Amino acid sequence: MATVQSEIPQFVDIAIVGAGPQALTVVTHLLQKKKSLRNRFAVIDPAGEWMQQWHHQFAALDIPHLRSPAVHHPDPDPHALRTFAESRPRELFPPYDLPGTQLFREFCQNVIGRWHLEDRVIPGFVKHIEIEQQSDRQQFRLLMATGKTLKARRVVLAIAGGTPHYPSWVQSTIAPRDRLLHSHNIDLRGLQLEGERVLIVGSGLTSGHLAVGAIARGAEVIMMARRQFYEKLFDADPGWLGPKYLKGFRAESHGEKRWQMIQSARNGGSLTPAILTQLRRLARSGKLTFYEHCQVKQAQWKGEAWQVHCENREVHDCIAHLPIDRLWLATGSQLDIQQWSVLSEVRETYPLPTLHGLPVLDEHLRWPGCELFIMGGAAALQLGPVARNLFGGRMASRRIVPALVKNTIARSSSSLSVAG
Numbered sequence: 001m002a003t004v005q006s007e008i009p010q011f012v013d014i015a016i017v018g019a020g021p022q023a024l025t026v027v028t029h030l031l032q033k034k035k036s037l038r039n040r041f042a043v044i045d046p047a048g049e050w051m052q053q054w055h056h057q058f059a060a061l062d063i064p065h066l067r068s069p070a071v072h073h074p075d076p077d078p079h080a081l082r083t084f085a086e087s088r089p090r091e092l093f094p095p096y097d098l099p100g101t102q103l104f105r106e107f108c109q110n111v112i113g114r115w116h117l118e119d120r121v122i123p124g125f126v127k128h129i130e131i132e133q134q135s136d137r138q139q140f141r142l143l144m145a146t147g148k149t150l151k152a153r154r155v156v157l158a159i160a161g162g163t164p165h166y167p168s169w170v171q172s173t174i175a176p177r178d179r180l181l182h183s184h185n186i187d188l189r190g191l192q193l194e195g196e197r198v199l200i201v202g203s204g205l206t207s208g209h210l211a212v213g214a215i216a217r218g219a220e221v222i223m224m225a226r227r228q229f230y231e232k233l234f235d236a237d238p239g240w241l242g243p244k245y246l247k248g249f250r251a252e253s254h255g256e257k258r259w260q261m262i263q264s265a266r267n268g269g270s271l272t273p274a275i276l277t278q279l280r281r282l283a284r285s286g287k288l289t290f291y292e293h294c295q296v297k298q299a300q301w302k303g304e305a306w307q308v309h310c311e312n313r314e315v316h317d318c319i320a321h322l323p324i325d326r327l328w329l330a331t332g333s334q335l336d337i338q339q340w341s342v343l344s345e346v347r348e349t350y351p352l353p354t355l356h357g358l359p360v361l362d363e364h365l366r367w368p369g370c371e372l373f374i375m376g377g378a379a380a381l382q383l384g385p386v387a388r389n390l391f392g393g394r395m396a397s398r399r400i401v402p403a404l405v406k407n408t409i410a411r412s413s414s415s416l417s418v419a420g
């Protein structure tokens with residue numbers, strides 16, 4: 001159980017907002033580089049402890065192991081997880097030693113303990129960040145939802161920051177709350193689905209986890225996707241973790257072209273080969289039906305069940321005659337930093353260009369003009385398609401930590417062009 005640091009200090013050198021894996025990664029890298037910073041930073045997260053959102057999503061979707069291999073984790077030593085797992089080889093899953101959920105949880109706990117970070121997360125939700133300019137010095141004032149404040153010279157935002165994406169037909173749909181849910185709000189634990197039919201929309205790994213979980217709880221499942229379900233080991237080709245693809249990405253000075261490279265590298269949602277095999281087996285046993293090249297046109301709640309009309313009837317039998325008990329949307333999330341209310345004043349004081357909702361940061365992932373750094377998916381224009389993943393946390397730390405340690409001043413700007 002984590003010890004919670006309840007008192008908010010009045011001033012810190014570095015405030016890290018968010019306590020997920022990305023924040024943990026930057027903290028371990030920071031301490032590895034400069035131990036003396038130990039008492040000069042604070043981490044703020046509503047949970048008051050590390051990794052709560054991560055653990056919640058794995059438990060709620062009943063995910064047995066990670067999609068990424070054992071070298072991806074928050075400790076600076078890439079081999080640390082393998083060493084930790086030496087006596088637990090069965091918890092590293094093929095084909096590339098994918099860590100089991102419990103193993104990864106205990107490893108992260110071990111990382112937190114080894115770096116003495118147990119009591120470093122202050123409970124709080126940062127609602128707003130203000131900039132205070134005092135002659136030649138600039139500092140930030142972080143306003144918490146509770147009304148408390150924290151002043152900091154530098155800020156690292158590690159808040160992930162995506163919001164659930166809802167297809168347009170949802171807007172005109174009225175239903176009991178638990179009958180239409182985005183994956184973000186689904187918790188498989190405790191659900192009894194005996195005799196129910198669940199329609200899952202989306203083609204990513206989350207749709208696969210939801211289908212397996214719903215069937216294990218007694219449901220019959222229809223998986224619907226605009227495209228064909230397809231398999232891919234990782235979110236993005238491992239070439240994106242090193243120079244193979246990143247060299248060309250970094251050499252590209254046109255923001256729009258970089259954005260397109262990110263889109264085609266991720267190529268929408270995909271299933272892992274293991275899950276797709278499992279789903280095909282369930283389809284053969286009659287518990288699952290795939291509806292590919294198909295999308296919902298309209299869904300009406302008829303009092304006891306959904307009636308769903310879909311596009312592309314010429315490809316499929318319509319499912320309008322099948323009563324659907326639950327509609328689950330595994331339609332991913334969208335990220336637009338223009339919508340981040342926490343940054344409204346920063347945006348006003350230091351306007352910066354964005355592309356498809358992503359900021360154009362400098363090479364240290366710093367908001368040009370001030371000492372605010374952003375990691376996670378929002379740094380994708382600088383880091384590439386894996387920015388939001390565990391490895392993206394490592395890449396971001398390598399950029400941010402030198403600026404925090406050397407105390408460079410925010411004079412640099414991005415060389416990325418956003419002109420059309």
Ligand SMILES: Cc1cc2nc3c(=O)[nH]c(=O)nc-3n(C[C@H](O)[C@H](O)[C@H](O)COP(=O)(O)OP(=O)(O)OC[C@H]3O[C@@H](n4cnc5c(N)ncnc54)[C@H](O)[C@@H]3O)c2cc1C
Pocket residue numbers: 017018019020021022023044045046047051052053054057058061065066067068072124125126127158159160161206342375376377388389390391
């Ligand atoms: C189901 C699922 C499985 C995944 N599996 C993998 C995998 O196997 N490998 C991989 O590399 N990636 C995986 N990812 C992608 C990614 O690594 C995770 O989403 C990861 O949690 C991202 O880390 P993060 O620290 O950016 O965000 P989070 O884990 O979401 O942490 C952000 C934290 O910031 C807090 N926060 C937000 N706003 C504020 C605020 N204003 N003030 C204070 N705190 C705030 C949140 O409460 C949260 O605790 C997975 C994603 C999902 C959804």
